[in-house]
Amino acid sequence: MLGPGKADLLDGIRRTGSIAAAGRAMSMSYKRAWSLVEEMNAAFRGPLVRSSRGGAKGGGADLTELGEAVLRHYRDLEDAAASACADRIGAIHALLRDAESRD
Amino acid sequence: MLGPGKADLLDGIRRTGSIAAAGRAMSMSYKRAWSLVEEMNAAFRGPLVRSSRGGAKGGGADLTELGEAVLRHYRDLEDAAASACADRIGAIHALLRDAESRD
Structure with a gap:
């Protein structure tokens, strides 16, 4: 989705x-x-993107309120995953051969 | 890696x-x-898998202590990600068109 x-x-x-x-x-x-x-647009309860095809200015598009909400949830999800995983990723990184030469 | x-x-x-x-x-x-x-085996500080190629029993393989540690960290990472993300995934799911018909 x-x-x-x-x-x-x-x-x-x-x-x-x-x-x-x-x-x-x-x-x-x-x-x-x-x-x-x-x-x-088909997968969610309503369109995420509102668009006008063609027209004088060649059409335009923006996110609907639902689109904004879904995108915000998704970015929060990425942040949550990243912070929850940071420690474990650090632990795995530390076991890599070239861990010392990295950052 | x-x-x-x-x-x-x-x-x-x-x-x-x-x-x-x-x-x-x-x-x-x-x-x-x-x-x-x-x-x-090349990426980490030591081999993750110890193996004997060929031989009477056709060889065998198992994880080294480092392999066990790396695998454990990886599974913990998956668990941490899953639990950190459950709420946000739930929020996105609830916005899907067929959210009602799913569990």
């Missing part, structure tokens, strides 16, 4: 106001970016 | 006492299983 790629795409749409521009920034085709947006 | 596949391979070696059998259980070729073991 949602992973790092889709979350980054949502972030890009939020930042650029355009599905095409957000996809381009991730080296993704326009078609691919649209298809991911359509998947997300 | 270590991900779900390598961790499962370590678990399999631990359980079966054989790199080949552990690989087979994961539908992995003997060559692939060996190459993953060699990667892990």
Whole structure:
């Protein structure tokens, strides 16, 4: 339903106001970016991305309130995972051969 | 250095006492299983897997003390991530279209 790629795409749409521009920034085709947006819009209770295709300004897109909420939950999830795992990752890192030469 | 596949391979070696059998259980070729073991053995401060190739019984393998430690850290890491993320995953799930029809 949602992973790092889709979350980054949502972030890009939020930042650029355009599905095409957000996809381009991730080296993704326009078609691919649209298809991911359509998947997300279909998977959740309502659309995450609101868009107007074409038009004088070539259309635009932004996140709906639900899109903002889902993206926020996802980023919080990443933060929670990262902080919960930091100790264990540190412990594994310390056992790597070149642990000394790293940071 | 270590991900779900390598961790499962370590678990399999631990359980079966054989790199080949552990690989087979994961539908992995003997060559692939060996190459993953060699990667892990080279990446850490010492080997994670101790093996005797060939011989009367066709060789055998088990985890070294370091291998046991690394695997334990990895499983703890998964547990920590899962419990830290449960709430956020729940929140995202609740926003899915078919959240009601799921458990």
